[in-house]
Amino acid sequence: MADPSTYRPSPGSIPDAPGVYKFRDTTGRVIYVGKAKSLRSRLNSYFADLSGLHPRTRQMVTTAAGVEWTVVGTEVEALQLEYNWIKEFDPRFNVRYRDDKTYPVLAVTLGEEFPRAHVYRGPRKKGVRYFGPYAHAWAIRETLDLLLRVFPMRTCSAGVFRRHGQIGRPCLLGYIDKCSAPCVGKVSAEQHRRIVEDFCDFLAGRTDSMVRRLEKDMAEASEGLEFERAARLRDDLGALRRAMEKQAVVLGDGTDADVVNFAHDDLEAAVQVFHVRGGRVRGQRGWVVDKAEEMDVPALVGQFVAQFYGEQAELADETPGAGSPVPREVLVPELPADAEAVTEWLSGLRGARVRLRVPQRGDKRALAETVRRNAAEAFAQHKLRRAGDLTARSAALAELQDNLGLDTAPLRIECVDISHIAGSDVVASLVVFEDGVARKSEYRRFALREAAEEGDVASIAEVVRRRFSRYLKETVGDTAEGERPGIDPDTGRPRKFAYPPNLLVVDGAGPQATAAADVLAELGITDVAVVGLAKRLEEVWLPADPDPVILPRTSDALYLLQRVRDEAHRFAIRYHREKRSKRIQVSALDSVPGLGQARRTALIKHFGSVKKLRQAGVDEIAGVPGVGRRTAEAVHAALAGGQDNGTGGTADPGSAGPEGEKSS
Structure with a gap:
């Protein structure tokens, strides 16, 4: 526990002006961001008697090792800068009001050529408009079913949409007029988007204009003796009114x-x-x-x-x-x-x-x-749930400490798992749990090369070596003057592998655990405990120990280890499937005579995917370095009659996945 007096700024050095301040820990990571109308008054309050501070404030100032500030001109500027820094650094002691992943919402994928409406739970994404959240998913489906009569937009998945486009027949919704069937060209992309925009306008609250328009169209159809159309518009109007009735009127003056x-x-x-x-x-x-x-x-x-x-x-x-x-x-x-x-x-x-x-x-x-x-x-409900959750997690960590003979509770646990099919496309995952909870922004994944043909034990050793070699390089390696070890000088954020775990779990038995421990010993790392968790009997193996540690089946510690191992397994399988799908995609070019591996790779790298390559002309293909006119014609002819396998483009292997998980 640090003493705040060791890094307290001298009394006259803090300006009496509005600004934003950052507390950093011993590694340089930003742990708290705040704003103040008077920096001097606010920062001095943190260095008062520790016993008088709020518990989390006390924990924050004793975890910190330094404080810095930026003076701004107005309180509005301070508000904006505080928000930007909280988003950039994600400090552990700051509150983040992220969107709740429990409540279902109605999502409309406006970023697609043919937008789709569907029920969704999860973090918000670019190019998608959300309505809700709603109390129940069935309420969304019921409302959507009513509105599709008036706004026949696409609701099917990408696979269903593509399949019906290939066979040239719409699905059932297309036949019963609850979808305008853009998959088979009944409406153009522009016409379908207008339907979607009207749908979004209605859900956004612009209902009166929509109802008036339908009433006017119904009256005109009736006067023109178009009774079937008038009846259909009457039913559409009834559907809109029923959908509106599901949303209770609470303020009669149309308040926004x-x-x-x-x-x-x-x-x-x-x-x-x-x-x-x-x-x-x-x-x-x-x-x-x-x-x-x-x-x-x-x-x-x-x-x-x-x-x-x-x-x-x-x-x-x-x-x-x-x-x-x-x-x-x-x-x-x-x-x-x-x-x-x-x-x-x-x-x-x-x-x-x-x-x-x-x-x-x-x-x-x-x-x-x-x-x-x-x-x-x-x-009140949260208090009841949290009491049980915190108790179980604390018990699991304490039990792991006792059963494995650790000096402290393993507050940070990392787990490694290997995934492959018969030795092909060998990949590994590394997942991180802190305080018994998954930290998905810290996940990493590895494409294995050196040990891929030598089995899982060698693969585990390669992953551990790569992960902890990076840790040593980023924390005790050469650092330029003025730079803090483990901190990226460009972003001010911790590097990928700057924090070691208290406990490293590997998927496997004694040999896998021993291989991981041997690598750590070679690197001179002695403060990371290693265990293996065997799937068949859920036995916990310590390195070089002939007998496993048997934890009770009802043990909180065993349950925590299983959760960590299963999450690593899930993440590894997902990465393996991505790798395999890319390889299968490239294999569509295998039948082209005279096209070797180097030129296949060059084509995919240039166009991004087989789908985009299929859409390219002969001249565009011939423009790729190393591909002649005759080869380009052969590639174009081979792909002209094929069907896209739906995998789309190739992903950047170092980019973040949908859950903030990264690769290395």
């Missing part, structure tokens, strides 16, 4: 507002948000977060509003036609201390005036009370 409320104690806070558009509740979100320091309701409001709307605005910027996520009004239980700066910042995000206020009477006050009760209920 978000209603926010909190329930909290000394250590945690629950927040609930009701999104009201056109007077109707269009969605609801909820979070429960740890409090980084002692915070009252005004401070919670300021922190939440800055983070939530900043992140939502960035997602809206990346999604064409999404509109502003900031409503005309944000109704909160209490105003933050910097309410004027927050209001100005929100107005900048919306591009129009935004009101941040406390409802005093009437329907809005009653709705705010409903949101408060929801927050209190969610907080």
Whole structure:
């Protein structure tokens, strides 16, 4: 535990001006970011008597090894810089109001040529517009089924869409007029997108204009004696009204507002948000977060509003036609201390005036009370779940420490697994658990080369050697003057392999565990424990030990090891399938006479995928270095009659996956 007095700035060196500050730990990693109207006053409060600090604040200042700050001109600038730094550094002691992955939403993939509507749970993605969240997935499907009658857009998966395009016949929804069947060309991409845009407008709250248009079209059809069309429009109008009835009217004046409320104690806070558009509740979100320091309701409001709307605005910027996520009004239980700066910042995000206020009477006050009760209920349920979860995780880590004879509880566990089919496309995964919870941003994956033909034991040794050689290079290797070991000088963030585990788990028995331990011994690393977990009998093997450690089947420690091993297995299999699909994709060129491996690789690298190569002309193919005109004609002829295998393009093996997982 560090003494804050060792890095406390001298009394006169802190400016009495607005700004943003960062606390860093001994490795240089940013662990907390905050803003202040007066940097001098705020930073001095962190170096008061430790016994008087909030528990998490005390933990933060004793973990830190230094503090630095940046002076800004206004509180609005401080608000923006604080948000940017929290997003960039992801400090462990800062609260992040990320979108809840529990509630289902209705997602519309506007980034695709033929957008698709579907039920979705998970982190937000670029080019996708979201509506909700809803309480139940069946509510989304029921509403979507009603609206498809009026807006016959695509709802099928990519595989189904591609298959029906190949056979030239629409699916059942196309035959019953609940899909406009763009897969077989019944409508063009532009016509289908107009349907999708009308669908999004309706869900976004612009319902009155849609209803009036249908009523006008129905009257015109009736006057023109087009009774079948008038009847169909009448049914469409009824479907829209039934969909609208499912969203309760809570504010009769057509209010466009978000209603926010909190329930909290000394250590945690629950927040609930009701999104009201056109007077109707269009969605609801909820979070429960740890409090980084002692915070009252005004401070919670300021922190939440800055983070939530900043992140939502960035997602809206990346999604064409999404509109502003900031409503005309944000109704909160209490105003933050910097309410004027927050209001100005929100107005900048919306591009129009935004009101941040406390409802005093009437329907809005009653709705705010409903949101408060929801927050209190969610907080109570969280307390019950968290008590059991924390107890189980703490028990598992303590039990592992006792059974494996470790000096401390293994707060950071890494696990290695190998995946291949008969020795081909050999890959490995490395997953990370901290405090018994998966840390997916730290996952790594390896394409094995040297030991791929020598079996799993050699493969395990190669992965361990590569992982810990990088660790040594990044932490104790040559560092330029002024640089901190383990910290990337360009980004200020920790390097990929800068932190060692307390416990390394390998998928296998004694030989695999011994191989990993031997590599660590060769590298001179003595503070990382190694175990192997055998699948067949779930035995725990220690290096060079002839007998396994048998943990009870009901043991929390064994359950934790199984979760870690199964997650490594899942991640390895996914990477192996990606590698195998790329190899199969390239094999489509194997039948081309005179085309060797080097030129096949050059073609795929130039065009990105077989699909794009198939769309290229002879002249484009011949333009690739090393490919002549005759070879280009042969490639074009071989691929002209083939079908795309659906794998799309080749992925950058070093890019992050959909869960933030990375490769090495």
